[in-house]
Amino acid sequence: EDKVVQSPLSLVVHEGDTVTLNCSYEVTNFRSLLWYKQEKKAPTFLFMLTSSGIEKKSGRLSSILDKKELFSILNITATQTGDSAVYLCAVDQAGGTSYGKLTFGQGTILTVHP
Amino acid sequence: DADVTQTPRNRITKTGKRIMLECSQTKGHDRMYWYRQDPGLGLRLIYYSFDVKDINKGEISDGYSVSRQAQAKFSLSLESAIPNQTALYFCATSDPLDNTDTQYFGPGTRLTVL
Numbered sequence: 001e002d003k004v005v006q007s008p009l010s011l012v013v014h015e016g017d018t019v020t021l022n023c024s025y026e027v028t029n030f031r032s033l034l035w036y037k038q039e040k041k042a043p044t045f046l047f048m049l050t051s052s053g054i055e056k057k058s059g060r061l062s063s064i065l066d067k068k069e070l071f072s073i074l075n076i077t078a079t080q081t082g083d084s085a086v087y088l089c090a091v092d093q094a095g096g097t098s099y100g101k102l103t104f105g106q107g108t109i110l111t112v113h114p
Numbered sequence: 115d116a117d118v119t120q121t122p123r124n125r126i127t128k129t130g131k132r133i134m135l136e137c138s139q140t141k142g143h144d145r146m147y148w149y150r151q152d153p154g155l156g157l158r159l160i161y162y163s164f165d166v167k168d169i170n171k172g173e174i175s176d177g178y179s180v181s182r183q184a185q186a187k188f189s190l191s192l193e194s195a196i197p198n199q200t201a202l203y204f205c206a207t208s209d210p211l212d213n214t215d216t217q218y219f220g221p222g223t224r225l226t227v228l
Binding site: 004006009031032034041042043044045048088090092100101102103104105106107 | 154164214220
């Protein structure tokens with residue numbers, strides 16, 4: 001059975017802290033791993049990762065994939081209260097009708113206090 | 115205007131009632147999805163459709179049915195609602211030619227079954 005597991009499930013930090021969110025996966029025919037941010041509404045896309053060791057960056061957020069150890073991390077530096085959200089990890093699979101069908105992790109609830 | 119819209123946005127109903135949730139999109143995407151989100155469980159796929167003539171069950175399709183009336187419309191029905199179907203429901207779309215593999219989510223429908 002395909003599985004995506006995120007940790008921690010929740011995290012409380014203060015502004016300025018750096019956080020690392022984890023996502024491990026067990027899926028057949030891995031194609032890509034995606035990170036989403038969900039505030040009090042629909043998830044919005046952050047990153048897509050397909051290759052090991054290549055860091056994706058967007059401002060204070062960065063992410064990297066390890067296809068050998070089957071995990072990804074999402075780093076947020078100098079956190080701000082606006083980073084408070086649920087961060088979702090999802091895996092897409094290659095081939096046939098599996099392609100385009102995302103399997104999501106449980107999400108990590110990040111709370112950033114002033 | 116939003117690219118992916120869902121109606122209704124909130125619905126309270128009683129056990130045994132038939133409910134239909136509707137999704138429309140103006141993105142021109144062939145692929146559409148229905149997910150439910152429960153606290154601590156992330157997003158779970160109910161049904162997906164890769165084109166108008168294609169309907170596939172996701173991981174939790176029992177108790178649900180769907181209809182793909184047109185490329186732009188994908189409806190989710192609960193034939194006889196039960197309390198454990200209380201959840202936040204998201205519709206999403208994707209384009210197989212999109213290099214980011216991402217899905218674009220509607221604003222969600224919060225359903226409460228009493």
